[in-house]
Amino acid sequence: MLEADVLKFTPETMTTAQRQQFFADGFLVLEDVIDEDWLKRLRTATTELVEASREVPESDERFVLENGHSAATPRLRRLTSPVSHHPTFWDFAASQPIVDVAADVCGPDVKFYHSKLNFKWPEGGQKFAWHHDIPAWPHTDYSPVTIGLYMEDCGVEQGPLLAIKGSHKQPLHSMYDRDGNWTLRIPDDDMPPDWQANRTALTGPAGSLVLLNCRVIHGSQANMSPHMRPLLLNVYSSADSMPYVFNPIPSPYDGTVVRGKKADRSCHDPRGCELPPDWSKGYVGPWQHQSAGQGREQ
Ligand SMILES: O=C(O)CCC(=O)C(=O)O
Numbered sequence: 001m002l003e004a005d006v007l008k009f010t011p012e013t014m015t016t017a018q019r020q021q022f023f024a025d026g027f028l029v030l031e032d033v034i035d036e037d038w039l040k041r042l043r044t045a046t047t048e049l050v051e052a053s054r055e056v057p058e059s060d061e062r063f064v065l066e067n068g069h070s071a072a073t074p075r076l077r078r079l080t081s082p083v084s085h086h087p088t089f090w091d092f093a094a095s096q097p098i099v100d101v102a103a104d105v106c107g108p109d110v111k112f113y114h115s116k117l118n119f120k121w122p123e124g125g126q127k128f129a130w131h132h133d134i135p136a137w138p139h140t141d142y143s144p145v146t147i148g149l150y151m152e153d154c155g156v157e158q159g160p161l162l163a164i165k166g167s168h169k170q171p172l173h174s175m176y177d178r179d180g181n182w183t184l185r186i187p188d189d190d191m192p193p194d195w196q197a198n199r200t201a202l203t204g205p206a207g208s209l210v211l212l213n214c215r216v217i218h219g220s221q222a223n224m225s226p227h228m229r230p231l232l233l234n235v236y237s238s239a240d241s242m243p244y245v246f247n248p249i250p251s252p253y254d255g256t257v258v259r260g261k262k263a264d265r266s267c268h269d270p271r272g273c274e275l276p277p278d279w280s281k282g283y284v285g286p287w288q289h290q291s292a293g294q295g296r297e298q
Pocket of ligand 1 (some may be wrong): 159161
């Protein structure tokens with residue numbers, strides 16, 4: 001659904017001003033949306049999976065391991081597709097608080113796309129280079145929204161999400177380098193004018209939701225603090241927004257309508273989108289691609 005059509009519906013969870021801010025800036029932090037019961041359930045599920053990662057010596061389809069991971073001291077960058085690995089993550093992704101928030105920016109009919117749980121382990125959790133999300137998983141419109149949940153308090157020193165205000169309204173940068181390699185990163189030299197003035201740290205207490213428009217430039221710095229930064233990311237779209245490449249993080253829930261009804265027509269935005277590599281041949285996660293030339297950006 002296009003923004004102009006979404007705006008015909010009255011928001012139910014956020015205020016009109018908050019929704020306007022999301023569409024103007026390309027991101028929004030909503031504090032105190034997810035209650036302590038949900039946080040406890042999600043933390044318990046996370047602990048179970050971190051325990052399971054002790055058995056895993058190298059990154060695989062489930063875990064992207066951080067440098068220094070071992071059975072004695074697990075360190076993860078990502079749990080890929082948490083909804084595929086513990087029922088609590090799907091219960092949460094399909095639950096009312098979060099799908100109603102998605103509806104305020106996607107329209108009343110909302111579809112689930114995929115999920116990931118990005119960690120930043122204390123003292124060294126890796127940075128994430130500047131990028132747009134949508135070229136990795138293009139859809140027929142730009143309604144897809146990533147809704148992140150800070151499962152613990154996240155301050156500036158913990159590597160919170162950073163986003164460039166208004167960058168979703170500008171043309172998309174290529175996510176390939178000059179040699180045609182997929183890098184999913186925008187070097188500092190190629191960032192839009194005034195990007196430093198528009199750089200915003202999206203911090204918040206545990207239970208905050210962070211909404212990211214699929215075009216907005218975002219990234220994050222390393223976590224050099226003594227505190228963990230677990231960030232659960234679920235991606236939704238309007239029900240009539242159709243992905244047209246292989247989902248890099250497929251799950252049995254891909255395409256499930258989590259609110260409202262299934263679409264009977266697709267919605268198309270006239271602005272096209274760069275195509276990613278063919279993920280049906282494998283997807284290793286973003287860090288491996290971004291690491292080429294690391295140190296120039298941010
Ligand atoms: O985990 C982070 O800090 C950044 C995540 C992100 O930008 C992404 O998964 O696209």
